[in-house]
Amino acid sequence: MDDTAASTVATLRRFNRSFTQRIGVLDESFLGAGRPLGQARLLYEIGLGHTSVLELRQRLGLDSGYLSRMLREFEREGLVAVTADPDDGRRRVAELTAAGRRAWDDLDRRSDELAARIVAPLTERQRTELASALATADLLLRAATVSFDVVDPAGPEAIAAMTAYFDELDGRFVDGFDPGDTLTVDAPSMREPTGTFVVAHADDEVVACGGVVRHDATTGEIKRMWVHPDWRGAGVGRRTLTALESHVARLGYDRIVLDTNAVLTEAIAMYERAGYTPTARYNDNPYAQRWFTKPVA
Amino acid sequence: MDDTAASTVATLRRFNRSFTQRIGVLDESFLGAGRPLGQARLLYEIGLGHTSVLELRQRLGLDSGYLSRMLREFEREGLVAVTADPDDGRRRVAELTAAGRRAWDDLDRRSDELAARIVAPLTERQRTELASALATADLLLRAATVSFDVVDPAGPEAIAAMTAYFDELDGRFVDGFDPGDTLTVDAPSMREPTGTFVVAHADDEVVACGGVVRHDATTGEIKRMWVHPDWRGAGVGRRTLTALESHVARLGYDRIVLDTNAVLTEAIAMYERAGYTPTARYNDNPYAQRWFTKPVA
DNA sequence: CCATGTCTCTGACTGTAGTCAGAGAATCTC
DNA sequence: GAGATTCTCTGACTACAGTCAGAGACATGG
Structure with a gap:
C-alpha cells in the first residue's frame, strides 16, 4: 500500500466512523416512524418503484422467506398490495396502496426533516461546500465500486x-x-x-x-x-x-x-x-x- | 427551507443511501472477524483507550446491563480484564489483555484492508480528491453537530x-x-x-x-x-x-x-x-x- | 406432457440488540 | 454516621434480523 492509498484509507475510516455515528440517526429516524429499519427500507424501495419481489430481494439482499414475511405484514396493515406479474405467474409484484403511499411520504418527510436539521447550523456557503464535497465523494466511491x-x-x-x-x-x-x-x-x-x-x-x-x-x-x-x-x-x-x-x-x-x-x-x-x-x-x-x-x- | 438547504438535504440523503450501502460493509467486515457488530464496536473503543465502563457507555450509548454482559463475555474469552478504578471504587475499568490486543489488531487490519480494497480501483489523483472531499465533508458535518x-x-x-x-x-x-x-x-x-x-x-x-x-x-x-x-x-x-x-x-x-x-x-x-x-x-x-x-x- | 428449473411462500429456527427493574457496593453530602 | 446518590451488575424480558428446509404454483425446453 503506497502513501496516497494509506492516507485515503485512514481518511475513509475516520469519515466512516464519524458519519455513521452522526448520520446513522438518519436511518434510525425511519424507526421514529414506529417502524423497524428493515421494514422502513423495504417500504422505501417499493415506493421508489422497485416493485417486483425478485428485484426487491436483489436490491436489499434479503432472504426470500424474510422478505415474504415482511410483505405479508405490509398487506395485513393495508400498505401494500401484492399481485401476480401478468407476464410471469411465478413472479409477484408489490405496489403501494393509497395508505402505503401516505406512509411512504411520511418516511420521506421525516428523513428530509432530519437531514435538514443536521445541516441547519451551517451557513449557506458551508452548505454549498458540504454538498459539493459529498457529491464528489459520492461519485468517486460509486465509481470505485463499479x-x-x-x-x-x-x-x-x-x-x-x-x-x-x-x-x-x-x-x-x-x-x-x-x-x-x-x-x-x-x-x-x-x-x-x-x-x-x-x-x-x-x-x-x-x-x-x-x-x-x-x-x-x-x-x-x-x-x-x-x-x-x-x-x-x-x-x-x-x-x-x-x-x-x-x-x-x-x-x-x-x-x-x-x-x-x-x-x-x-x-x-x-x-x-x-x-x-x-x-x-x-x-x-x-x-x-x-x-x-x-x-x- | 430555502433552495440551498433543500439541495444540500437531497445531496446528503443521496450520499447517505449510497454510502451506507457501500461502506456498511466496512462495519460489517468487523463481523467477518466472527464477532457481532456490537461486540466489535465495543472492543474497538476499549482498544482506543476509552477504558472506564462509564465512558464506554456514554460513547457508545449503551444500556449499562447490555454493556456489562458484553464485558463479562470478553472476560470469559480472555480478551479483556475489568478491574475497579483505584480513584473511585464504584467505577470499573476495562483493559485489553494481550489476547485482546491481538483481536483488536485483527479488527483494525481487516478494516484497513477493506477500506483499501474500496479505494484500490481509483487512480492516485482520484484518491487524493476523495480524501480531500471526505475530510471537508467530515469537518462540516462534525461542525454542524457541535x-x-x-x-x-x-x-x-x-x-x-x-x-x-x-x-x-x-x-x-x-x-x-x-x-x-x-x-x-x-x-x-x-x-x-x-x-x-x-x-x-x-x-x-x-x-x-x-x-x-x-x-x-x-x-x-x-x-x-x-x-x-x-x-x-x-x-x-x-x-x-x-x-x-x-x-x-x-x-x-x-x-x-x-x-x-x-x-x-x-x-x-x-x-x-x-x-x-x-x-x-x-x-x-x-x-x-x-x-x-x-x-x- | 414430462422433467427440470424458477419464484414465492410457510414454518421452525437461531442469534443479536436492546430494555427494564432491582440489588449491592462505594461514594458523597450534610 | 445516616441518607441520598452513583455506578455496576444480574435476571428476566422483548423485538428485530436473518437462516434453512421444503412445499406449491408456474414456466420452459425437449
Missing part, C-alpha cells in the same frame, strides 16, 4: 446501453446517426468465443458498456464503447477500456483496433492516453473518421 | 479548554501571556446568575469555549473565547459567539463588551463581522489592545 460483467449483447441491459449510446451519437454527430438494424445484426459477433460484450454496473444500474468483435485472426476490434454522461470524469471509461483490452487478450488476439468519430474528442483523448496510435482506415464505417491500434500487452 | 453546553467554569472541561486558550495566547502574544491564578479566581464570576460558561462539544470532545461575566448592571462581558485550532474555519467560533450572546440576553444585560489583543486578527475580524464596534478602553487588562461593544439584539 463492476464489469460480461452479458449477452442481445440482452436487455446491453440493448438499453447501446440504445443510449446510439441516441447520444445521433445528438452529437453533425449529420446525426442512424443505427439501422445493427443492434440485432451485430449481436452474434459480440458473443464468445470470438467476441464479447461488457457492461459496467453501479448499484445494478448500467453506467458503461463496450464490445469486442473479431477483426481478423489475430486482431480484435473494440466497439460500442459508451459511458453514461453522469459518470464521466470518474475513470469509468478508462476502466471499461482496460476491461475490454483484457478480454481481447483472453480471446487470443494480439492486436486491438477501434474507430471513432472526430467529434468524440474526450474518447479520442482517452485512447491516446491509453497508448493507442492512429492507423489507416481499416473499414468502410461511414461514421468513422479516426482509426486507432494498439498491441495487446 | 452542541453548546453550560458547564461549571471550575470543572475539568472548562479548565482544560481555558488552559489550552492560555497556552495559545502565551505562544502568540509578543511578550507571552501569564494567566496567574485567573483560572481559579475568575471562576465564581462566570457562574449563574450574573455570568455563565459554555463549552462546545463535538463527540464529547471540547472544541471551543467562552464565558460571560457581569461588567455592570446592564452590561455583560464576553471572555475566554477560544476555538480548537483543528476546528477553525468551520463556523464554530461564530456559533460560540452567538451562543454566548444569547446567554448575555438571558442573563438580563442589554449591552455586550469584550476586549482582545491586536495579534488575534481572526478574532477581531469575526467580531467586526458579527456587528461589534470599537469602543474606548473599559478596563485595565494589560493584554488588551482592542475593546468592542454591541447592543443585545
Whole structure:
C-alpha cells in the first residue's frame, strides 16, 4: 500500500466512523416512524418503484422467506398490495396502496426533516461546500465500486446501453446517426468465443458498456464503447477500456483496433492516453473518421 | 427551507443511501472477524483507550446491563480484564489483555484492508480528491453537530479548554501571556446568575469555549473565547459567539463588551463581522489592545 | 406432457440488540 | 454516621434480523 492509498484509507475510516455515528440517526429516524429499519427500507424501495419481489430481494439482499414475511405484514396493515406479474405467474409484484403511499411520504418527510436539521447550523456557503464535497465523494466511491460483467449483447441491459449510446451519437454527430438494424445484426459477433460484450454496473444500474468483435485472426476490434454522461470524469471509461483490452487478450488476439468519430474528442483523448496510435482506415464505417491500434500487452 | 438547504438535504440523503450501502460493509467486515457488530464496536473503543465502563457507555450509548454482559463475555474469552478504578471504587475499568490486543489488531487490519480494497480501483489523483472531499465533508458535518453546553467554569472541561486558550495566547502574544491564578479566581464570576460558561462539544470532545461575566448592571462581558485550532474555519467560533450572546440576553444585560489583543486578527475580524464596534478602553487588562461593544439584539 | 428449473411462500429456527427493574457496593453530602 | 446518590451488575424480558428446509404454483425446453 503506497502513501496516497494509506492516507485515503485512514481518511475513509475516520469519515466512516464519524458519519455513521452522526448520520446513522438518519436511518434510525425511519424507526421514529414506529417502524423497524428493515421494514422502513423495504417500504422505501417499493415506493421508489422497485416493485417486483425478485428485484426487491436483489436490491436489499434479503432472504426470500424474510422478505415474504415482511410483505405479508405490509398487506395485513393495508400498505401494500401484492399481485401476480401478468407476464410471469411465478413472479409477484408489490405496489403501494393509497395508505402505503401516505406512509411512504411520511418516511420521506421525516428523513428530509432530519437531514435538514443536521445541516441547519451551517451557513449557506458551508452548505454549498458540504454538498459539493459529498457529491464528489459520492461519485468517486460509486465509481470505485463499479463492476464489469460480461452479458449477452442481445440482452436487455446491453440493448438499453447501446440504445443510449446510439441516441447520444445521433445528438452529437453533425449529420446525426442512424443505427439501422445493427443492434440485432451485430449481436452474434459480440458473443464468445470470438467476441464479447461488457457492461459496467453501479448499484445494478448500467453506467458503461463496450464490445469486442473479431477483426481478423489475430486482431480484435473494440466497439460500442459508451459511458453514461453522469459518470464521466470518474475513470469509468478508462476502466471499461482496460476491461475490454483484457478480454481481447483472453480471446487470443494480439492486436486491438477501434474507430471513432472526430467529434468524440474526450474518447479520442482517452485512447491516446491509453497508448493507442492512429492507423489507416481499416473499414468502410461511414461514421468513422479516426482509426486507432494498439498491441495487446 | 430555502433552495440551498433543500439541495444540500437531497445531496446528503443521496450520499447517505449510497454510502451506507457501500461502506456498511466496512462495519460489517468487523463481523467477518466472527464477532457481532456490537461486540466489535465495543472492543474497538476499549482498544482506543476509552477504558472506564462509564465512558464506554456514554460513547457508545449503551444500556449499562447490555454493556456489562458484553464485558463479562470478553472476560470469559480472555480478551479483556475489568478491574475497579483505584480513584473511585464504584467505577470499573476495562483493559485489553494481550489476547485482546491481538483481536483488536485483527479488527483494525481487516478494516484497513477493506477500506483499501474500496479505494484500490481509483487512480492516485482520484484518491487524493476523495480524501480531500471526505475530510471537508467530515469537518462540516462534525461542525454542524457541535452542541453548546453550560458547564461549571471550575470543572475539568472548562479548565482544560481555558488552559489550552492560555497556552495559545502565551505562544502568540509578543511578550507571552501569564494567566496567574485567573483560572481559579475568575471562576465564581462566570457562574449563574450574573455570568455563565459554555463549552462546545463535538463527540464529547471540547472544541471551543467562552464565558460571560457581569461588567455592570446592564452590561455583560464576553471572555475566554477560544476555538480548537483543528476546528477553525468551520463556523464554530461564530456559533460560540452567538451562543454566548444569547446567554448575555438571558442573563438580563442589554449591552455586550469584550476586549482582545491586536495579534488575534481572526478574532477581531469575526467580531467586526458579527456587528461589534470599537469602543474606548473599559478596563485595565494589560493584554488588551482592542475593546468592542454591541447592543443585545 | 414430462422433467427440470424458477419464484414465492410457510414454518421452525437461531442469534443479536436492546430494555427494564432491582440489588449491592462505594461514594458523597450534610 | 445516616441518607441520598452513583455506578455496576444480574435476571428476566422483548423485538428485530436473518437462516434453512421444503412445499406449491408456474414456466420452459425437449
